[in-house]
Amino acid sequence: MPTPKLDGAALQEALAALPAWTFDPARHAIRRALRFADFNAAFAFMTRVALQAERADHHPEWRNVFNRVEIVLTTHDAGGLTERDLALARFIDAAAAALGGRPA
């Protein structure tokens, strides 16, 4: 079942509820950059998120360099941000907090 792209008030409310994320209007996506204690911690974080992405069938665009992970969330099938991205962002925020992630 397709999830609609968020726009207008719904988009503004969604962004307000995810203060750690930055909206990218060019991609209609949200971005977050994280730093962990070391590579092992960063990869443990990525592993936890990867398993959730598979469960949700919704996957991040991300880049890892040593202890840093840069994440972009958008719904390719909808051409922009949807509830699926918000749900994964909430999961990512909880995993980052549990594993000692800090703003990069």
Ligand SMILES: C[C@H](O)[C@H](O)[C@H]1CNC2=NC(N)=NC(=O)C2=N1
């Ligand atoms: C076939 C498969 O269900 C789709 O390609 C899923 C996979 N993961 C996805 N992830 C993201 N971010 N956007 C999608 O539209 C998407 N679609």
